[in-house]
Amino acid sequence: MEESGSRISALEAFYIGQMPPAVYYVPGFITSAEEDFLLQQVYKAPKPKWTQLSGRRLQNWGGLPHPRGMVAEKLPNWLQKYAERISSLGAFEGNVANHVLVNEYRPGEGIMPHEDGPLYFPTVTTISLGSHTLLDFYHPVSRGQHTADEQVTTCQMEQDRHFLSLLVEPRSLLVLSGDMYSCYLHGIRPATSDFIKENVANIASCDSHYGDTLARGTRVSLTIRYVPKVLRTTIALGRRK
Numbered sequence: 001m002e003e004s005g006s007r008i009s010a011l012e013a014f015y016i017g018q019m020p021p022a023v024y025y026v027p028g029f030i031t032s033a034e035e036d037f038l039l040q041q042v043y044k045a046p047k048p049k050w051t052q053l054s055g056r057r058l059q060n061w062g063g064l065p066h067p068r069g070m071v072a073e074k075l076p077n078w079l080q081k082y083a084e085r086i087s088s089l090g091a092f093e094g095n096v097a098n099h100v101l102v103n104e105y106r107p108g109e110g111i112m113p114h115e116d117g118p119l120y121f122p123t124v125t126t127i128s129l130g131s132h133t134l135l136d137f138y139h140p141v142s143r144g145q146h147t148a149d150e151q152v153t154t155c156q157m158e159q160d161r162h163f164l165s166l167l168v169e170p171r172s173l174l175v176l177s178g179d180m181y182s183c184y185l186h187g188i189r190p191a192t193s194d195f196i197k198e199n200v201a202n203i204a205s206c207d208s209h210y211g212d213t214l215a216r217g218t219r220v221s222l223t224i225r226y227v228p229k230v231l232r233t234t235i236a237l238g239r240r241k
């Protein structure tokens with residue numbers, strides 16, 4: 001489908017204003033039956049497929065992104081279906097997502113503020129399963145020259161750089177592109193519950209309200225992306241006649 005500038009026209013009805021461009025939040029993107037099925041597939045994966053990190057564990061599907069190019073592996077059908085469905089909305093400018101990270105966070109776990117970096121096409125799409133979470137956005141630490149004065153130091157502290165959050169509910173699709181991908185950091189605090197404050201930019205699209213406290217359960221996220229640089233290592237074999 002058409003995309004104009006950094007906006008994704010098929011998702012325009014789900015655009016979240018009052019934030020830097022561009023955030024799209026689609027509640028109920030998948031059904032409960034699809035959610036159950038996807039969770040079953042995630043937990044069916046062989047144990048070595050999991051990588052344990054401090055604060056979460058993950059599965060990598062599609063190959064390992066690398067500056068010289070990713071040795072691509074075919075996505076399993078249960079992920080390919082969603083890679084195609086999301087790509088057909090125009091999320092990757094006509095390309096089809098070829099990489100999925102599955103992250104599992106138990107209550108109290110999270111992910112440090114980070115940027116997703118240059119190995120991916122600068123749009124990230126996330127389906128959430130099992131529980132909500134609160135995704136926090138941060139201004140980057142300024143790279144300008146500073147004297148070691150106390151006020152500057154304070155402004156660089158994590159809580160001062162946090163400017164907005166998004167509530168991501170189970171079964172939702174979140175799409176971040178443009179400046180929201182390239183200019184800011186995102187992270188998830190290692191908390192067991194979330195208090196919904198005025199800085200939750202998409203609250204009008206959610207089932208919850210300001211002032212609610214939401215207990216976290218185990219959340220599994222599917223982060224579906226497009227890695228443009230792929231090594232075509234299988235071509236020689238494929239051409240043999």
Ligand SMILES: O=C(O)CCC(=O)C(=O)O
Nearest residue numbers: 101103111116126221223
């Ligand atoms: O679980 C999420 O929604 C965020 C995951 C994330 O930021 C990442 O994998 O880069």
Ligand SMILES: [Fe+2]
Nearest residue numbers: 114115116186
């Ligand atoms: Fe990320």
